[in-house]
Amino acid sequence: MRDGTNTRKKLERCALGLFVKKGVSATTIKDIANKAGVAEGTLYRHYESKDELAQSLFTNAYEEVATTLKQLADKEPNLEKKIYVMVKFFCEKYDEDPILFNYLLIAQHNQLKISHEKEINAHEFIVMLFNEAFRKKELPKRDPHFCASIILGIVLQAAISRVYGRISRSMAEDIDDLVDAIKGALHY
Amino acid sequence: MRDGTNTRKKLERCALGLFVKKGVSATTIKDIANKAGVAEGTLYRHYESKDELAQSLFTNAYEEVATTLKQLADKEPNLEKKIYVMVKFFCEKYDEDPILFNYLLIAQHNQLKISHEKEINAHEFIVMLFNEAFRKKELPKRDPHFCASIILGIVLQAAISRVYGRISRSMAEDIDDLVDAIKGALHY
Amino acid sequence: MRDGTNTRKKLERCALGLFVKKGVSATTIKDIANKAGVAEGTLYRHYESKDELAQSLFTNAYEEVATTLKQLADKEPNLEKKIYVMVKFFCEKYDEDPILFNYLLIAQHNQLKISHEKEINAHEFIVMLFNEAFRKKELPKRDPHFCASIILGIVLQAAISRVYGRISRSMAEDIDDLVDAIKGALHY
């Protein structure tokens, strides 16, 4: 009996690469099947539809990252440390699978929906952390959305610079510099 | 004889909005024509194809912004001032036409190509400015790509936060804070 | 006041050339207007539709040729002379306006209809002449359709060879040789 798990993996990997390169709606089933070296119909053995594939790819990756990020942050006593572990996790995850990460980054432009309504998105999660820190007087109050935007911008753009080949060293190598830049930007 | 300028303008505006909202390939000619209140065939009197429309929209906007940005920066004597005028220009431009700007931001995900090979992209342009500043000993040498990434990340994410409705005040109101964050992030 | 006669002539000439080169249905109004250097709408000042233009071009040329051919043949006393004057007329007409003639030749492939039902086509006309000649015992009876086909084939292919540039001398120069070939082919 042929091993369907293998085919599924291949389909996921190929779809991911194409979705990132061309966008979900510009990627055809044929593109994916050709790249994976299987017939077009085969995809429907594993996924109900193209959209389900796109969505499931996103949801799986997203939930793991979001959950872990939250767990890591929750373990740390203060904002400074929370930010450090989050940046570190993000960088390591990125290095581990840049394409998958990239897919998460562009997913917002492909109107993929986050599964559970209550699911936190990165921005709102960071806003929460800042509000908490303000409450605890860890740092002087200011607009938490502005702060979240700064952090996300610095970290995400670092990833994007890799995507476009402008920076070739690993994200992990820049962890300290990125955290440092964040600290400087937010004056804490 | 009828004057097509008006129709063309309407088509551009409507296409822009839809491209930003749904992405180029998920936007249909019908969507655009309906929103513009013209027949589908009319679009082809103004553009050769949907792709040409998407591309032309991008190129026109991009070239204007890129050229102005460069001109403004060139007038200033040092990096600090160059960064200030660039951030200011970006913020004001964004406020003036957020949708158009948003189109520029997401364009990379729609494989739109920058027309002239030699055309500067924002990242490389900032790298150039840093190299120049290093040469003039304006600030201690470090990876200019890292610096460019920081600046772009802070500014672009500020725009993206507006797009997703997380921050509602104008970009112009944040000019000083953004420049301040950049200075802090880069320790100059 | 602008002179519409001139425009009409130009349109006819340009349409003719394009119809011959690409076929009627593959030629667009835009093609014709562009080649004639007028606007698309202008064509409709002179013709009701593209089909009317194609048809009128055909009918005008056809009727003149058919009528003259018949008149010339009717004046001659016997088949041999009838054939001679018809070949001569055909050759001279071809040299005078090869494109127009070519249009007549291909018109059958564009389902253009001959205006009057009773209008004779070349084949049937020649068949009539042969039947008459058989009646008058000018030559031994045989299938007149076969004979008509031979004559038409020899003459038309001579024209087609010019169209495709295989023979460059005028048709008029070959009149005697063509008549000679016809005589030989039909053994009269």
Place this chain on the structure above:
Amino acid sequence: MRDGTNTRKKLERCALGLFVKKGVSATTIKDIANKAGVAEGTLYRHYESKDELAQSLFTNAYEEVATTLKQLADKEPNLEKKIYVMVKFFCEKYDEDPILFNYLLIAQHNQLKISHEKEINAHEFIVMLFNEAFRKKELPKRDPHFCASIILGIVLQAAISRVYGRISRSMAEDIDDLVDAIKGALHY
């Protein structure tokens, strides 16, 4: 899995008939699909476009005929016999598949291109045969293009007369008469 060979055959046959009857550009995909009893999209599983279908139909038929014609002629020792076998082959082929043959005849009006540059066309091939015969003193020298035109005219018009229903007996029945007419026309 379904076998597409049958569908492909059906599409080819139906397209051929329609192309001959209405011309390539006046035949729609819908026409073809309807006649073949398949969905419109099915055509695109077998051909890249309508034009590719038209072209491939032509090229396949043309190459087979051209190759065989050449092979047959090459086997014969002199022009007289070469002409005989060629006329015979042409007549029998025509009877075998008049529609396909007709497509070859009208192909020139649909700007279909012969695939290989060096591919012989009928006219040039016959010119070659005559030049060879002149060299071998088989018959007195004269313009080989004129001779080729005579032969083609006689044979092709015989076919065209069938197409338009003017002659209903088979081409094969006329082989000897056609060869005879050719001999007479060329006085050999």
Place this chain on the structure above:
DNA sequence: AATGAATGAGAATTCATTCAT
């Protein structure tokens, strides 16, 4: 599970014709 031919709805595009100027 896998295949790829077939489907058909819908998207992109063409183009004869109309019409405001």
Place this chain on the structure above:
DNA sequence: TATGAATGAATTCTCATTCAT
């Protein structure tokens, strides 16, 4: 008469999905 923008129906083509094998 002339213009060319606008129309919209018809056409070509695409592609997610189904289905016989």
